[in-house]
Amino acid sequence: MPLLKVIDLKKYFPVQQSFLERLLSRKLDYVKAVDGISFEAEKGEVFSIAGESGCGKTTTGRLIVRLIDPTEGKIFFNGADITCLSGEELRKLRKRMQIIFQNPYASLNPRMKIGENVGHPLEIHGIAYGREKEKLVMEMLEKVGLQPASKFYNAYPHELSGGQRQRVAVARAMILKPDFIVADEPISMIDVSLRARILELMIQLKEELNLTYLFITHDLAVAKYISDKIAIMYLGKIVEMGEKEVIFSDPKHPYTNALLSAVPVPDPNVKRKRVMLKGEVPSPINPPTGCRFHTRCPLATDICRREEPKLVEIDDNHFVACHMIK
Ligand SMILES: Nc1ncnc2c1ncn2[C@@H]1O[C@H](COP(=O)(O)OP(=O)(O)O)[C@@H](O)[C@H]1O
Ligand code: SF4
Ligand SMILES: [Mg+2]
Secondary structure, eight states: OOSEEEEEEEEEEEOOOOHHHHHHHOSOOEEEEEEEEEEEEOTTOEEEEEOSTTSSHHHHHHHHTTSSOOSEEEEEETTEEOTTOOHHHHHHHHHHEEEEOSOHHHHSOTTSOHHHHHHHHHHHTTSOOHHHHHHHHHHHHHHTTOOSHHHHHTOOGGGSOHHHHHHHHHHHHHTTOOSEEEEESTTTTSOHHHHHHHHHHHHHHHHHHTOEEEEEESOHHHHHHHOSEEEEEETTEEEEEEEHHHHHHSOOSHHHHHHHHTSOOSOTTOOOOOOOOOSOOOOSSSOOSSSTTTTTOTTOOHHHHHSOOOOEEEETTEEEOOTTOO
16 A cells, blocks of 8 residues: 555645736636646655646645645545545644755744754644653754754754754654655755755655655756656646656656756766757646647647647556657
């Protein structure tokens, strides 16, 4: 049984309209941020969601940890339907599922010392208070490489560097010993020189604490490093999904190929043809008809403008949504 199973998940945000617009159009427009995605993540694996900015990655992450409610679809965690949990049940789920945000500064309370920031979830969930809490927090600070822990315990977020703050955010996500963590671009806002060390820390903690990650990134080089499986998203849809090795060695979807051609190849003997993407990502309010990628796809034909391609399994665990790939 997969730890996480998502079935036909959708999130439509109503577009804010002025009084006059509402009066004239009589129709509500929606941003189709996530528009019918399905996938499974097994316990212990790193499942990555990759794609350009605006394709619905963050919304997917927020839906899964139930920070926002889906418009349609189902989410199963450890076999249980968590789509509509609320109140006490949702609070219990929070203990098992955590999220690390892109901006570590925004996710920490600037008026709380680091020790209080990290220890707060222990109090909220009634797990530890006072001395006991302090001990658990100190251990966790050591684990994420904030040493000596006593120095960091009493510091405030503004006294730390970006990399140190993201270590604090990791510590806070891990302190409840969750099973599952959504990491939403956890290294994209920290200094390039510190990124590899944070990724290494996340992998090490995953092994140590037997975690499962939903890892969100716009950077395929990062996805290549950390993932077991990858789903490529475009305008609210998954266009290709499979084992990391397959996605990188045998990509099928024209969008995946375009993204991959922008990733530097370390081996000078391997040459990849650079595919330039035309134009901008279209608006998710009125996505293109048929295949959403047809306005930018070098292979698009008539059928692409008319019919939406389904995500089909073309090989063992390798899924592609494209009329040209069978
Ligand atoms: N709360 C919201 N209200 C309206 N539109 C939103 C909201 N959150 C995200 N969106 C829109 O949904 C789309 C997907 O956003 P997001 O999930 O943040 O993408 P990504 O993380 O891949 O950059 C974007 O067009 C974004 O503007
Ligand atoms: S379905 Fe057509 S437009 Fe879409 S990716 Fe395939 S070839 Fe390109
Ligand atoms: Mg995002």
